[in-house]
Amino acid sequence: MHIVVRQGPEIGPHIDDLARLRIEVFRAFPYLYEGSPDYEQTYLSTYASAPESLFVLAFDGETVVGASTGVPMDRETEAFRKPFAESGRDPARIFYFGESVLLAAYRGRGIGVRFFEEREAYARRLGRFDHCCFCAVERPADHPLRPADYVPLDAFWNRRGYVHQPQLRTEFSWRDIGEDKESAKPMSFWMKELR
Numbered sequence: 001m002h003i004v005v006r007q008g009p010e011i012g013p014h015i016d017d018l019a020r021l022r023i024e025v026f027r028a029f030p031y032l033y034e035g036s037p038d039y040e041q042t043y044l045s046t047y048a049s050a051p052e053s054l055f056v057l058a059f060d061g062e063t064v065v066g067a068s069t070g071v072p073m074d075r076e077t078e079a080f081r082k083p084f085a086e087s088g089r090d091p092a093r094i095f096y097f098g099e100s101v102l103l104a105a106y107r108g109r110g111i112g113v114r115f116f117e118e119r120e121a122y123a124r125r126l127g128r129f130d131h132c133c134f135c136a137v138e139r140p141a142d143h144p145l146r147p148a149d150y151v152p153l154d155a156f157w158n159r160r161g162y163v164h165q166p167q168l169r170t171e172f173s174w175r176d177i178g179e180d181k182e183s184a185k186p187m188s189f190w191m192k193e194l195r
Contacts, residue, residue, distance in 0.1 A: 001109070004057045005118055011055045015044050017064035018055065018101070025101040027177065029146055030139040034175040047098065050075040052126060056118040058102065058111050066102035068115035070095055070122060073133070080135070083168040083189065089131075095123035095194075097134035116160050124194055133191040134162075135170065145177070162190040 006014060022043075023035030047053040050071045058066035073081060073094040081091045100115045123129045136153075139146065154164070168189040173182040 001106070001111075002059050003111075003114055003118070004059060005122070006055045006057065007122070008051045008053060011047060011053055014055050014057060014064065014067070015048055017057070018047075018067045018069065019044060021064065021067050021101040021103070022099065025103065026099075029143070029150055030137050030152075031174075032145055032176045034177050034179065036175075039174065046076060047071055054119060054122050056115050058106065058115075060106070065106050066100070066111055066115070068100040068119060069098035070119040070132075071098060072096070072126075072129075079170050079172060083170055087168060093128065093130045094191075095119070095126070095129040095132045097132060099134075112156070113160070120192075120194065129194055131191050131193055132162075133165075133189050135168075135187045135189045137172075138186045138188055157190055161192045163192070165189045165191050 019035075019037060019040035022040060023033070026033035026035065047055070047069055052072055052075070054070040056068040057064050073084065073091040073096040076091070076096050080096060084091050084094060097116075097119055100112060102111055102115075120132055123132050157164075166188050168191075170187050170189075171184040172187055173184045175182045
């Protein structure tokens with residue numbers, strides 16, 4: 001196992017790796033994402049076009065088995081920027097974490113922690129951000145596809161210093177498993193002050 005960090009235009013060769021991992025990993029609860037290459041192309045264009053975007057990649061040999069992303073919030077789409085602007089926070093001072101996706105066989109080895117460490121360190125090096133944040137989908141506790149052994153990641157995020165900001169909300173649309181068309185999903189943000 002080894003970790004590789006790619007920035008800006010260096011991420012280009014790994015867009016397809018991230019798309020593959022997102023489709024596989026986000027198929028599980030709570031995202032239940034019925035991924036498609038076309039959707040991925042649209043979604044990942046934000047990262048491909050941002051000169052300060054970041055990919056943190058976990059390799060097993062030559063195969064990418066995990067990936068984590070980040071981008072300045074002011075380069076994100078309106079749906080992600082709007083809750084911050086409306087609450088009086090400057091999106092230009094926030095570094096946004098897009099996702100962390102890791103194949104199940106590689107979990108529990110500290111890679112998720114490393115993903116957070118690398119993204120936070122990068123945001124600090126850029127020198128203009130006060131906070132890091134990410135958002136997570138919200139599903140009801142009685143969702144019919146929620147596995148009996150499902151454990152939310154809230155405790156993991158809290159240990160990393162992230163605080164849930166339920167007042168900062170957005171919606172994002174994708175096609176759930178078994179759905180014929182996309183539907184809007186409620187999402188809320190988690191934030192950490194950079195020191």
